Amino acid sequence: MIYLQLFYTYLKIGFFGFGGGYAMLSLIQHEVVENNQWITNNELADIIAISQMTPGPIAINSATYIGYVATGNVWGSLLATVAVCTPAMSVMLLLTKFYLKLRGNRTMALTIEGMKPMMIGMIGASALLLLTPATFIDWISWAVFGACFVASILKVNPILLIVLSGVAGLLIYL
Amino acid sequence: MNTRYPFRRPVRRATESGSGTPAPAQPDNRPAAAGPGTEARGGSTGTDLAATADTGGTPPTAQDSSYGAIFWTFFKIGLFTFGGGYAMIPLIEREIIDRRGWIEKQNFLELLTVAQSAPGPIALNTSVFVGYKIRGVRGATSAILGAITPSFFIILAVAMFFASIKDNRYVEAAFKGMRPAVVALIAAPIYNLAKGLGWWRILIAAVAAFIVWYFSVSPIYMIIIGAVAGLTYSFIRK
Incomplete structure (x- = not known):
């Protein structure tokens, strides 16, 4: 039952997706590419590129896209999008409600501190998982990677970087 | 719709000193307390309270905060939030705090740290707490629907079209050019984030990344291990 599987998978992604978009990507990759094989690694990289150029968080964009691709219709898209939002919404509502009580709580603060290196590690895992022979096809790929890495640290607009590397791809690979 | 709020000045500044009195109501074309049930509650608290002040337990709001207005405001924010949660912050500050005066800046900044440590996309979490602060659970629902609707339809169109x-x-x-760029954009923030960690926590992050990458272990376990480690530490070192 593809719809159930899709809903459950994105519920999981929404619930364990700590640390925002890039940290969630390793989980998305694990579930969507490795476990369920709804899309390939290359397609995931393409979705991330598209997501950078369109509004909205990558986790939600990936849910909308993969929901459609996995089921072939709009309802799959809607289902996955709702699924990824549900845990975030419920947890965040509770946290907002009890925030005044939790504010000074040492246990809570230390639990989050403990998760912090993991969140950063998962961003690293996201990058490593996408770094495959299919995405890095030759030395030019590494050159683009290096240039964008440095430019991104220097706070160049990510949309500009995606567009420029797309133009570079057109000039080089056509 | 923009013309309804031409050059609105910040209206919440006066109440930020914490006096607790509702800001002077500035009703637009719509009454502020439009939701069902709020009238009844407003009636029981007396008549000298402005109707705009009673919005079901949430802080008094200065302007039209109907569910439609919340939805529409977040729709606009969602439409211009490129690149995830942090891109949303200046938009919220301008639209929700300065222009509408729906929540206070201090409150927003405090809850923002909560949004960053909760699961899920930061943009989504931010929409939820801001919506909740304005009009409770239904406010949060309006905010979330508004925030994701633009990207939902854009990506749906892409999904339908891109395969062909x-x-x-x-x-x-x-895309051959863009794929390595995407990997670079993901990797680059690690540099800044790691600067704030000690060397042994960087080592933990690196080991966790390696385990997930090399052994295909689910990232869920890494998150749980981190949480349990922090929890254990908090009990050992009282």
């Missing part, structure tokens, strides 16, 4: 063009040689060539 992705084998096009121009599209394929452009």
